[in-house]
Every structure is written in structure tokens, then in C-alpha cells.
Amino acid sequence: MPPQIENQTERALVIATYSREMSVRRSNDQVVRTRIKGKKLKPVCGDTVTVNALPNEPQWLITGIEPRRNELKRPNQRGSVEVLAANVDFLCVVAAPAPKPDWFVVDRYLCAAELMGARAALVFNKVDLLSAHNDTNISQNLADYERLEYPVIRCSAETGENLASLLAHLQNCTSIIVGQSGVGKSSIINKIAGDQRQRTANLSTATGEGVHTTVNSSMLTVGGGGQVIDSPGVRDYAPSISTFTDIARGFREISAIADSCRFANCRHLAEPNCAVLNAVEDGNISERRYKSYRRLIVMSEQVNKSHGGQSK
Ligand SMILES: Nc1nc2c(ncn2[C@@H]2O[C@H](COP(=O)(O)OP(=O)(O)O)[C@@H](O)[C@H]2O)c(=O)[nH]1
Ligand SMILES: [Mg+2]
Ligand SMILES: [Zn+2]
Structure with a gap:
């Protein structure tokens, strides 16, 4: 009934x-x-x-x-796409000196944020380890993101350094914190909304019916106003982005100049008079970011092949 x-x-x-x-x-x-x-x-x-x-x-x-303003999606273990969160205003991708940064994961999340119409920032955590892992590559890459006008927040969940700056970014909006495993997402959230997380954990064992209910995902309130989504139980898959048009739109430095390419449907791979390739050549677009773009294109072509579809 x-x-x-x-x-x-x-x-x-x-x-x-x-x-x-x-x-x-x-x-x-x-x-x-x-x-x-x-x-x-x-x-x-x-x-x-x-x-x-x-x-x-x-x-x-x-x-x-109710109709969603946007969705953050990613592939699950069964090979289909699942929605992780909805109505997200601000996406924080976390990276750190250790584990070794996977900048491709960062780029995929930033690309997804562009397509969702969410603001995005790079949180570079564990700066307390930086002297030990002194890496000019890291500073170079962080500078590249700043050039693209992504806020880069260098902080440490361990020492508390610059967490106030992160907190300021989280005010009055709904955020989600994503990134590779081990970069410190849980540590950051514990520092920012720790007491509530405890309560959420208690809630999940409080049904008293012997039903196993582990929390998949929760939204915590941030001091000063705002809320942050935490997905403790979910493995850190980067989002899937499947069409060429979307990928090109998700890289802001590419979408900014794509109109100047000779061909309107230029894929910026090997076409003549491609504004993007020229910009990479001239050093105006980071070669590393451009490689992320190419890698996503290749991945999307494989997905489309295996689904018998065509990339747009
Ligand atoms: N040195 C240092 N270690 C940190 C910092 N933040 C987190 N960690 C450590 O990094 C490990 C992974 O952190 P965790 O928050 O579980 O990462 P998550 O997988 O992204 O949620 C833990 O051992 C933390 O204690 C930091 O700012 N500095
Ligand atoms: Mg965690
Ligand atoms: Zn082009």
C-alpha cells in the first residue's frame, strides 16, 4: 500500500x-x-x-x-555517471605538495566548474611542507592558475595558516571541496566545520534499527554564513567531460581566443592558423594546461567510440 x-x-x-x-x-x-x-x-x-x-x-x-541550477557529476565504479552534488556555487579543488600533485585532476575539476557555471578556486594545502618539497614546478603552475584569475589559496590545515582566507571565500554560498585522496580535504573541513561533522556522524548511527547507514555526503554550515559539501565516503574521481565543445569551453584561456581560429569548428589540435596553437607556441597559454586539454579530448574520443556516438 x-x-x-x-x-x-x-x-x-x-x-x-x-x-x-x-x-x-x-x-x-x-x-x-x-x-x-x-x-x-x-x-x-x-x-x-x-x-x-x-x-x-x-x-x-x-x-x-526542484529543478537544479547545476550538477557535479562523475563516473562511478560501475562505469555510469552519478551526480555528486547539486546547486553548487563554488568549487574548491585541493592540491598539496604531497601526494604529488596531479594537475590533470585539477584541470578536469576546473573545466567542470566552468561548465557548471560555478566559481572555482585552487586550494594549495600543506604549505607547511613546502620547504621540504621545494619545487619550482609547483610555483610555476600555481602562478599559471593565478594568471587565469583562479584564486589560489595557499594554506595549511595543520598549522591553520591562511584558513581564514579560505573561509572568506566560502561565505554566503554553497561550496564543494574536491581533489585527490590525501591532499587534506577532510582535515580542512574538520578545521572549518569540525563540530558539525561530529554531529553528522552521530546522526548516521542514531537510527537504532540495525540499518547500516554511513553518511555519503553532507552539507556543513560555515562560520559566518555559507555551507560546504563534504563527501567523505566517495573516492576521488575527477569528473567526466565528454564532448569536444564542452572541453574547449571549460578551459577559459582556450575559449577566450577560440573565435580567432581560422576554422569555426577548430579543435585546436593540428589545424592551420589555430589561435590556440599559436598562443601555446608564443607561451601565452601554458603548455601543461594545453596538454590537459588534449588529454581530455583523447579521453572523450575513446568514450564516444565505445558508446558508438560522435563527439560534437
Ligand atoms: N603537513 C600537513 N599534513 C596535512 C595537512 N592537511 C592534512 N594533512 C595530513 O594529510 C593526510 C591526509 O589528510 P586528509 O584530510 O585525510 O586528506 P583527504 O583524503 O583529502 O581527505 C593526513 O595524514 C593529514 O594529517 C597540512 O596542512 N599539513
Ligand atoms: Mg577525506
Ligand atoms: Zn583552434
């Missing part, structure tokens, strides 16, 4: 997900646990959903998802 729904539908914000259960925050700030109506509905952190109270049940029911 379908559950009886009380008539008053209201809107709420998804702030934590535990497989098919969620916590949502009502407009009166009360946090309630919910289950989800039907199998097709897949709310994620950051979603505004419609909810109904259920008579004689502590849990509420999510009955719908």
Missing part, C-alpha cells in the same frame, strides 16, 4: 545522504530524516526537494526534486 501522505507539501534542503535515506533542513531550520518516494527519484546534497510529513511515522517523505 502506498504511504499515506499528509496534504501539506513543503520545500526543504537536502543536507545529508545515506544511500536511500536523507536528512533535510526545513524552512524553519528543523532537520528531519526522510525516505524517498519511488526508485527513480535520486536527490543529492544541495537539492531543494518537496517533502511531506507521514502520519504515524517519524520519517518524512521526499516526493520531488
